Amino acid sequence: MSTNIKIKRICEFCQNEFIAKTTKTQYCSLKCSSRAYKARTRQSKIDQSNKQTEIAKNPILEAVRVKDFLSIKQAGLLFGISRSTIYRLVSRGHLDIGKFGKRTVIRRCDLDSFFAIPVEDLLLKPKQQFPGFENCYTITEIQQKFNISSGALYFLIQRRGLVKYAIGKFTYVAKQDIDIIFNAV
Structure with missing residues (x-):
């Protein structure tokens, strides 16, 4: 089954224009087709080698x-x-x-x-919005009011996942959170 169609195409290897007899023709000649195949094969071997080198570098x-x-x-x-x-x-x-x-x-x-x-x-993004100075204790206020060391206080704050607000040179914690911890209502 032969056709008489003639389509202008551009060779995918050498980029020259040629007349193709089918709609699937990609290359202008057998020479360009062979060179493109060799280039694809060479590139796949290089990619495979690079992948093996990467695996050898980081097996973990x-x-x-x-x-x-x-x-x-x-x-x-x-x-x-x-x-x-x-x-x-x-x-x-x-x-x-x-x-x-x-x-x-x-x-x-x-x-x-x-x-x-x-x-x-x-x-x-902060987890919570700052509740205001009147609704917060400073770290020093908490230490003095509840007679707790700074290390123990920071451990409690971290363990409970309380939000600390650093504003200026002071660190604030919401009063309601601290009062719940120390049962001071």
Whole structure:
């Protein structure tokens, strides 16, 4: 079944114009077709070699990519961030963790969904709006009123996940949160 159609085409290898007899013709000659095939084969071999080199450089990274649950260190390696950044995200409530004895793990899907959201939106927004100076204690006021050391107070604040507001040189905590902790109503 031959056709008499003649279509002007541009060769995908040498970029010269030629007359094609079918709509699927890509190259002007067998020579260009062979050279394009060799170039594709060469490029695929180079890509495969580069991939193997990358795997050889980071064998741990390839093993981590297939896991559903990651340690803090593995999560940092996978996303290129430090362990302290991951702990900071956990303490701010952006990531959920699981504890198995002393081991801390994070679900891979939680990390993927977190990094799908623009990070600037999460990190720059305060969790709560500042309630006002009259509704807050300074750290010094809390220490004096409830007779607690600064280390113990900061530990309680961190453990309970209370929001601290740093304004000027003072750090404020909402009165209602502190009163609940110390049962001072």
